[in-house]
Amino acid sequence: MRTLITLLLTLTISTTTLAQDVLPKMQIETLKGANINLEDISSNDQLVVVSLWATWCVPCKNELDAINDVYDDWVEETNVKLYAVSVDDSRTVKRVKPLVSGKGWEFDILLDTNSDLKRKLNAPTIPLTLLVKNNKILYRHSGYTPGSEDELYEKIKEFSK
Template sequence: MKKIVLSLFFMAIAGIAMAQNAILPQNITIKALDGSSVQTSAIQNDGKPMIISFWATWCKPCNRELNTIKEIYADWQEETGVKLVAISIDDARSASRVKPHVDGNGWEYEVYIDQNQDFKRAMNVVNVPHTFVVNGKGEIIWQHTSFVEGGEEELYEVVKKALAETETAE
């Protein structure tokens, strides 16, 4: 038993060393704000980069991150066409607060609720906030956990880089 675990572990480490960029998981069911079920394959941005941000209504740093980006989101969209998709991991206790929270804060993001946390597990999110940048091909090219004021500038650098790569590839 121990040997299996160990060998598996080392195989995994070897795997990581060789890993290319993972792609965004498809066909995981999440909820739209109107309560309908949506597959994660619907998360798209016409070949432009996307920011996928896992957050929760009760998470202060998450709210600081999304509120900070809110101020500059229109500029980001105009300059790069980037789209921010906010995935709430609120569970049954607070999931019903997500829609009023999003509207109350005046967020213009595409928001989904991952109540069963299937998407969270598939993306290996441990703590929130956890933010990913996905390039035009749907590959995850960057991720970061935690948010501190100023972190949005680093995030935007990555988005611009992702856009430049996509454009060169074309």
């Protein structure tokens, strides 16, 4: 146990100099079945929001519903792009397409069916929201409370300049 504590302490120190500040290099499937490189989505200074969600996650759906209501304005004013990455496993992944259509969400949907991206981002819980530009993670927030999309938009405006 003591060695474990030492280990955790060492880690805490080492974290001060390191950060999970880039998106992992990996291929990820789109809802249409194509594979894209994750690092391409934010290339050429394109600011993107990457949001990890699932069809069974209520706060995730609340967040994406709330963003969807104002998404047109966000795009118009900051040219931001949102990728909603579903971490639904094969039990619920078939629900993604009808749910997205039924809700009329307008953003791009990616599928992380065996949690490869979620694992690489070390995200034990969803929703997880990232702001990314040129593959660099600029802002990270987990959880959703009503209204926190406004805070996210402040960050988007800050980083879109």
